[in-house]
Amino acid sequence: MRRAIELARLAWGATHPNPMVGALIVEDGTVVAEGWHEKDGGPHAERMALAQLGRAPKPGASMYVTLEPCCTHGRTGACTDAIKASGIRRVVIGATDPNPAHAVHGHEVLREAGIEVVPDVLADDCADLNLIFNHWITAKSPLFALKLASTLDGRLACRSGESKWITNEQSRADVMAWRRLFPAIAVGSGTVVKDNPRLTARMPGEAEWCPLRFVFDGRLRTVDERSMPALYTDEFRARTVVVTTNHSGEGYVRKLRALGVQVWVLPSLTTRVPLDQFRQRCVQEGINGVFFEGGTVLTSAFLHQRQFDYLFMYRAPLILADEKSKPTFSGLRTEHLAQGIRLQGLRLQSFGDDVLQRGRIVYPDSLHVDEARFSMG
Ligand SMILES: NC(=O)c1ccc[n+]([C@@H]2O[C@H](COP(=O)([O-])OP(=O)(O)OC[C@H]3O[C@@H](n4cnc5c(N)ncnc54)[C@H](OP(=O)(O)O)[C@@H]3O)[C@@H](O)[C@H]2O)c1
Numbered sequence: 001m002r003r004a005i006e007l008a009r010l011a012w013g014a015t016h017p018n019p020m021v022g023a024l025i026v027e028d029g030t031v032v033a034e035g036w037h038e039k040d041g042g043p044h045a046e047r048m049a050l051a052q053l054g055r056a057p058k059p060g061a062s063m064y065v066t067l068e069p070c071c072t073h074g075r076t077g078a079c080t081d082a083i084k085a086s087g088i089r090r091v092v093i094g095a096t097d098p099n100p101a102h103a104v105h106g107h108e109v110l111r112e113a114g115i116e117v118v119p120d121v122l123a124d125d126c127a128d129l130n131l132i133f134n135h136w137i138t139a140k141s142p143l144f145a146l147k148l149a150s151t152l153d154g155r156l157a158c159r160s161g162e163s164k165w166i167t168n169e170q171s172r173a174d175v176m177a178w179r180r181l182f183p184a185i186a187v188g189s190g191t192v193v194k195d196n197p198r199l200t201a202r203m204p205g206e207a208e209w210c211p212l213r214f215v216f217d218g219r220l221r222t223v224d225e226r227s228m229p230a231l232y233t234d235e236f237r238a239r240t241v242v243v244t245t246n247h248s249g250e251g252y253v254r255k256l257r258a259l260g261v262q263v264w265v266l267p268s269l270t271t272r273v274p275l276d277q278f279r280q281r282c283v284q285e286g287i288n289g290v291f292f293e294g295g296t297v298l299t300s301a302f303l304h305q306r307q308f309d310y311l312f313m314y315r316a317p318l319i320l321a322d323e324k325s326k327p328t329f330s331g332l333r334t335e336h337l338a339q340g341i342r343l344q345g346l347r348l349q350s351f352g353d354d355v356l357q358r359g360r361i362v363y364p365d366s367l368h369v370d371e372a373r374f375s376m377g
Helices: 003-007 045-053 079-086 106-113 121-128 131-139 169-181 189-195 250-261 275-285 296-306
Strands: 023-026 029-036 063-068 092-097 116-118 143-150 155-156 183-190 212-216 239-243 264-266 291-292 312-316 342-351 354-362
Touching: 003 023, 003 029, 003 045, 003 063, 003 121, 029 045, 029 155, 045 063, 045 079, 045 092, 079 106, 092 106, 106 116, 106 169, 116 296, 121 183, 131 143, 131 291, 143 155, 143 296, 169 291, 169 312, 169 342, 183 189, 189 212, 189 296, 250 264, 264 275, 291 296
Parallel strands: 063 092, 092 116, 143 291, 143 312, 183 212, 183 291, 212 239, 239 264
Antiparallel strands: 023 029, 023 063, 312 354, 342 354
């Protein structure tokens, strides 16, 4: 199953809105065929492995597959039919189909055909492959994930604003891999003005990859006639989407569109982008995951409005101990631990001396926003 997970990962970022899936066939303790789902619309992993085998499997052959085989006739036909027709009599399955309408039906269909089914093998690791897909299917909404790089005392930058680099090169390489996975990435206007980021995935041996790049800028303060940010002028500018409000100047909107940049104008009572409407628009556009990279103002607003679903927290062994340095989050009034926000399904990884903690965000029943200290807009 570990090998099947490796196979699934070969399509990292290429299968949206479909999941990544790996499959292999074992005869007499030896892997004789491998397959993975390469891209949306392409054959499923099970069919790829059977095609690679190119002959009838030997009696006693097993198939290992990271996700429960589909039993409904989509664009490519049910995989359970292909397995039944192949003559394979044993199927080892990682994660169960996250769609409640289909979950364990694949197991049942195979068992009814007299095939032995071994479910839940490395189930958590197999499910972790498809964080975005699982959320999209179950919540029918995009996975909004926040990435932060902080010190041990939870700071994002020194009081001077210096933040390059808190985490080490290995952590930053891992961030590049997540950028390659998510179909979209997002930052606030403050980050664009201060850092002029490129927001692409740059991985060794691979061409630079550009996800959709969202800039939250309610009043288009990033549009500077004298020096436009790289996001609006580089070769990937057609992949930049400025999310703004009806309070921004129409001339600026036209200017961005003339540059080839996309603009979403969302109606708002204030100059701040309404986050629930942004989510709705992502649903309409079929964007199933967004990776948020800051900064503090935007991400605190998302947190206060319960808009983040997942957190990636890279922590470096560094302490600033300066109350004027930039905190990861702010603006809540948390009197009791029960009012805190928790992570579930936590995963820990080390990158040299840095640690990544990542997991699903679980909000308490009510969050108390301290309006005096923080304006949500
Ligand atoms: N260590 C890390 O992981 C990390 C990651 C990214 C950034 N950073 C650092 O963070 C700093 C920038 O952060 P920042 O807090 O100044 O700016 P920011 O969060 O990047 O941008 C905030 C701005 O976004 C606009 N916005 C639009 N809709 C919004 C909404 N619904 N809610 C909140 N804001 C909305 C607002 O512009 P208006 O004021 O015009 O309304 C707001 O001021 C930089 O120094 C950067 O280096 C650190």
